[in-house]
Amino acid sequence: MTKHSPTPRTQHNEIRVHNPKGEKVELTLPRLEAWFASVEKNNTPAAAIRAEQNNPYLATIFVSRFGLKDSNDVLTFLKSPAGESTVSLIEHELALQAEQEEERQFELREAEARDRRIRAFLLMGLLYDKKAEAKDLLSRIQEQIDKFIHELDEDKAKENKKLIDSxxxxxxxxxxxxxxxxxxxxxxxxxxxxxxxxxxxxxxxxxxxKQNQAMNVKYNAYHDHLDTLHAELSEFGDLSNETGLEKINVRSIEDKILGLSKQLDADAAEISRLLESENEEDLLAARELLNQSNARNLQLGTLKDMLDVVNKKSYLVKADGSTASNFAEAEFILPKSKKIIKDGDQYYLVDASKDLKDIQADENLKNQAAKAFQQAKHDLMNVKSLVSKNYHLEKTDHNQTKTNxxxxxxxxxxxxxxxxxxxxxxxxxxxxxxxxxxxxxRANENPAPTLTPSPTTPKPTATPxxxxxxxxxxxxxxxxxxxxxxxxxxxxxxxxxxxxxxxxxxxxxxxxxxxxxxxxxxxxxxxxxxxxxxxxxxxxxxxxxxxxxxxxxxxxxxxxxxxxxxxxxxxxxxxx
Structure with a gap:
């Protein structure tokens, strides 16, 4: 049979259809010819032709069955209004093939998972065999003991004498x-x-x-120093009263700040000296001094906040956003230009001139104020409140470790x-x-005396x-x-x-x-x-x-x- 050459293809002779995922798929002449050749190959019994899977001649034979010359005619037909239903069938065929491929992949994954489960089961079986080995051995030993004791029962000793002897x-x-x-x-x-x-x-x-004890020692030092300082600061009276603030001796606060700064410098020098030693007692002393120095540093931060309050640069705020009168009840320390508004569980940081109505009326302002509070929260917190928060977080994590x-x-x-x-x-x-x-x-070494001659053939004995x-x-x-x-x-x-x-x-x-x-x-x-x-x-x-x-x-x-x-x-x- 003479093979006909396929009609020359044009570069842009193609049609686009959609696959199941909604993606565009181009049906070009080479793809159509390969598809038609594959279909014709499966319908052709001749082994010589079947061997040529993508032979263009097979594609020509396939389309000629439908009154078409070649793949170009197929594309022309598909682009025409009459070919719309055929394009839909092609898309349906693509969807069916994709579904079959997905099902095949699913079966492969299931088979792989099944193999893994079988291997895991065999492994667990081996592990359980090891554990059951000793138990089975004990069980068989106990059965032997029970059987032997039963055979030596005193009530049946005489009846079973021959059996016992053998x-x-x-x-x-x-x-x-x-x-x-x-x-x-x-x-x-x-x-x-x-x-x-x-x-x-x-x-x-x-x-x-050891870590738990170190954590408790550290935070005990922090709380002790801050409690002592807060007791001293309470003597200054109501810090929300601007008239009262004017009567506070600023110089005394500045002197305390200067004294603590010098003490911290001395602490740092002593800690460095102790850490250079290889003596365990010196290292323990360095850790203890470090806790005390950190606690004094917290006092220094609180005094600086106090100085800002006295100089009317800042003011004390409670957890609900209202003004506090002393450090003991203060949750935040804010500059005079800012305000905290609490609405339910949500906090907002806004300018001092704003109020809750302004936030509720402006959604953009509301979102910005909530974000501003989250970003500045730790910087605005009272030192003691921040220490308490950190202690709670560290203690929670420590307790979870202890539970595990x-x-x-x-x-x-x-x-x-x-x-x-x-x-x-x-x-x-x-x-x-x-x-x-x-x-x-003992019984074998001391046999009971008897006048009956013993047999000359020795009785076999067990090897010890x-x-x-x-x-x-x-x-x-x-x-x-x-x-x-x-x-x-x-x-x-x-x-x-x-x-x-x-x-x-x-x-x-x-x-x-x-x-x-x-x-x-x-x-x-x-x-x-x-x-x-x-x-x-x-x-x-x-x-x-x-x-x-x-x-x-x-x-x-x-x-x-x-x-x-x-x-x-x-x-x-x-x-x-």
Whole structure:
């Protein structure tokens, strides 16, 4: 078949349609030919033609089905009034394609999100498997113990004698001891890791407490100096009375300002000298002097405001915008040319000649006055009011930090307490299994005398476990120490109850139990009480394996004590 060359295209031969987003899309001859060729390719079975996806010949074949020669004729038709409905169909087709593409993208995003959720689920599963591992091990061990105790029930001992004899009791006890030993090691590792986290949190709490004390010392100094100065300034009487202002001795105020300025210079020199020292006491003295110097600087600012008021450059204003008569009730200090108007919760800073009616009548003036107040608010505030505002903001932020630390502390206390209880239970069970092994070993070394010859074939015995012969750490004392340190700066009701129960379980700690019951939720533990509780916690020295068994020692590894002579052996017997 002979291929026909497409009709030459003109540069501006195009038509514009709108896509679903309202954007203009140009339908040029190349785009139309590519589109028509794609449609014809899908309708043509010939593999050779289908391989040429954008062949102009395919486009010519496609348009010829509709009585048109080439893509130029299509554009001419679309631009005509008769082609308006077809243009609408094209826009509809574009919208449909865009919708299909958006749906495809949505499915891809959903598939990706589904994959992420599956991966997260698998990861959580692995984490939970690790946590469940120790619990499952303890459960299986307990099942073995229950089963063994059931089989050794005294009421059925005679009936099950043959079964018990055939059961390798010593081997089972060794396996149980080994399982408890492994579980104990796993719990010890988890508890040690959690206690390391607790030490870091204790440092964060101590740092917060140090900052809290420094903040309180700083603002106490500020308030003390300002209260003292305000008491002195109150002796000048009503500062809103211009006649009274004329009687005030301006020179006395200027002398105070000069004296404070000299003191501040001396403070700066002394602080610099102390900071050059590496002595901790000098650094503490420098911090204390800095607080006092800053407080004196606040006094200086207040005296300068007072001087402006006496010289009738400024006047005192209350929080509601009315004139104040003294510094104690003043919220703002304004120049004589300005006025503050309060309407509801909104403040406006305007010229002294304006009033509320002027603001309400002029929306532009109202907006400008509100903006002017916000920009100048801190500069206009009375020094003491500004200090109180800053203290409130700093205290709020500090309290939020304390709340976050307290929540973390309570959660960590619960986790440590749970791990400690699990470890105590496992160590006690291990001690019980160890004691049973020791009793069995004694019985084997001292068999009951019998006149019946014993068989010559030796009975196989279980291989003893070579457990590490080191005493178990005193986790009970360490645990309670960290629990107490975590609750030091503000215990919760739950942490107080937890500590009280720990002391109540010890009859030798009646006084410690009484002190624990004096603690109050949210109130820091007093220093002396804290020291007494820590001393009592050190007495939690009795391990879960005592007094019957010491640490991880397997009784089968120990050399037994000599036994008393029997009628068949007049010399003491020694094992090993």
């Amino acid at each position: 059961y390798d009791r010593e081997s089972l006890l060794n396996k149980q001891f080994e399982a408890y030993h492994e579980a104990s090691g796993a719990l010890e590792a988890k508890l040690n890791a959690k206690l390391s986290e607790a030490e870091k949190l204790e440092k964060e709490l101590a740092h917060w407490d 630390l307290s929540e973390r502390s309570e959660k960590m206390q619960q986790e440590i307490d749970l791990l400690a209880k699990q470890l105590t239970a496992v160590q006690a069970a291990r001690a019980q299994a160890s004691e049973m092994i020791k009793q069995g070993s 476990i070579k457990a590490t012969a080191t005493p178990a750490p005193n986790y009970q004392a360490t645990t309670y120490k960290h629990l107490l340190l975590l609750m030091k700066y503000g215990p919760s009701a739950e942490s107080i109850e937890r500590l009280s129960k720990g002391f109540a379980a010890r009859p030798d700690m009646v006084e410690a139990h009484r002190m624990a019951n004096t603690l109050r939720p949210g109130v820091p533990i007093p220093f002396q009480v804290m020291q007494n509780l820590l001393r009592n916690i050190e007495r939690f020295g009795v391990d879960a394996t005592k007094p019957n068994v010491a640490g991880n020692i397997n009784p089968l590894d120990k050399k037994p004590s000599p036994t008393a002579p029997t009628p068949f052996s007049m010399t003491p017997k020694w094992g090993g």
